[in-house]
Amino acid sequence: MLGQNELVKIFPDFADLVQPSGIDLELDKIYQQTSEGSLIDNEKNLPDLKELPGPIYTLKPHTAYLASIKRKVKIPKGYTMLYLPRSTLLRSFVSVQTAVGDPGFYGTLMFMIYNHGDFEYKIKSGDRIAQAVVFKVEGSGEYSGSYQEEEE
Numbered sequence: 328m329l330g331q332n333e334l335v336k337i338f339p340d341f342a343d344l345v346q347p348s349g350i351d352l353e354l355d356k357i358y359q360q361t362s363e364g365s366l367i368d369n370e371k372n373l374p375d376l377k378e379l380p381g382p383i384y385t386l387k388p389h390t391a392y393l394a395s396i397k398r399k400v401k402i403p404k405g406y407t408m409l410y411l412p413r414s415t416l417l418r419s420f421v422s423v424q425t426a427v428g429d430p431g432f433y434g435t436l437m438f439m440i441y442n443h444g445d446f447e448y449k450i451k452s453g454d455r456i457a458q459a460v461v462f463k464v465e466g467s468g469e470y471s472g473s474y475q476e477e478e479e
């Protein structure tokens with residue numbers, strides 16, 4: 328796992344968010360699902376989304392949302408990222424569901440956020456919701472899937 332000094336070098340755009348062993352990730356926007364979706368024979372039909380008005384979002388009890396992360400991330404070849412929720416959210420009955428950040432990925436991260444509690448939870452854009460931890464990958468390839476964005 329990479330520590331602070333390496334992370335600042337490899338992810339200069341996130342230098343102010345680097346922690347001793349990871350990178351804090353800030354909430355950008357929250358989206359609600361507005362249509363059905365499917366995954367059949369690897370054909371993805373993603374649900375339609377409606378961006379909710381911010382900057383303070385109210386998460387209804389027992390409801391799932393998508394949460395975009397501020398700043399686009401570039402994961403260089405030879406590195407991979409795992410994303411873990413901020414424990415303050417877990418202590419508040421809110422989970423952040425994530426997956427793997429592939430070597431070569433460039434774009435906006437999109438996590439699922441779920442309020443398991445019986446009460447509303449308010450969260451503001453810009454607050455930290457997760458932490459990325461980064462590992463070296465020996466002999467890695469590069470991501471070129473459907474969520475890859477053009478680098479500016």
Ligand SMILES: Nc1ccn([C@H]2C[C@H](O)[C@@H](COP(=O)(O)OP(=O)(O)OP(=O)(O)O)O2)c(=O)n1
Binds near residue numbers: 429
């Ligand atoms: N919670 C997450 C996890 C990952 N990613 C980004 C970084 C990953 O490199 C990229 C693709 O993630 P996956 O490989 O998990 O996605 P799929 O396998 O569904 O996509 P594809 O079919 O394009 O490989 O999406 C994301 O936006 N949100």
